Amino acid sequence: MNTDAAIKAWFQREVLPLAPGLTRFIRRKWPNESDVADLRQEVFARVYLAARDALPVQAKAFVYAVARNHMIDIAKSAHVVSMRHVTDLESAPVPADYITPDRTLLARDELRRLEQGLGRLPPRCREVVYLRKVEGLSTREVAEKLGVTVNTVEQQTLYGIRALNDFMRGGSGKIQRAASVTTISPKVVRR
Template identity: 45%
Template sequence: MPTPLDDWFIREILVHEAPLMQFLVRSAPSRDEARDLRQEVYARVYEAAGKALPQQPRAFLFATARHLLADRARRGKVVSIEPVGDFEPLHVLIDEMSPERWCGGRQLLRRLADAFDRLPDRCREVVWLRRVEHLSQREVAQRLGISEKTVEKHIAKGMRLLAGSFYGGDGEARAPRPRDGGADMEVAMEPDGQRQSD
């Protein structure tokens, strides 16, 4: 016997299967993977709807798909560890934390904290609530008195700026320079205070 949630899911979500598949096929390496992604999107939407029905089901469906694809892309950047039959010949101490790894981890954390601190105030607040405190988009919107669409825009902007800081060139986020070369442009400086050469 279908539940009210099942009826809602069929009426509001499954009707968008064709455009969802087109979106996933464009983004996934294969059609089979797109089908797997579709099922995972459906599972996430159904689970979330069990807690609270989204006000805009189609937008929620596609936002879920985008987040899933972003998660997959991030995981794809992580170096996979191939299983090895016997660890003994490798003489690997699994739990050993070398000073280099420890220091490298601290430097990465410092870079991330610096990039996070450079985000605009409201954007930083939204990213913190959404990604660190794991509040839902709706909860963030309610807490800050803004729309869910604004939350979504701040998250996208924050992630773009953080990624630009972290992976863009030397890792420093800079304000875009005016094209007219005006006197009010911000000059990028090296850590020792010297002006960078372009």
């Protein structure tokens, strides 16, 4: 355990000077500019709390690893996650000693599971999700490429992402379409 005075001194000496670079790093990796300051503050808070147990040997590497992991956690917990966005975050430079065999195996397992989930989708839905979320094409571009309407692309993307989310959480990964509402006209009774 470190004293508050030691943590504060370390934080001011080692971490606060990293603020401009950390801001640029977050800005490059995060799609919403308005979140950058909040993300930076959350990273600082996490670094400060972690320093209570032990001061990191390499402050810069530790701060950037915390930032990268925090953004990945937020992106993965979002309802709909752009696969390109998570890939961009995961390609961020981290110290070699931070990439452990356990983390590598877990990441590969998640990727295999995602591929399995994609494989379970109907062909058209799979193609739409792949083009939208992996290739990063716009809804209009996918519609033009596949010769379908924009509405079809939006619906297939929604169904596919929901099914993938279900599959990644241990569910069946089957597409759940909203029940259609039908009106039943009353029979006319003649006397």
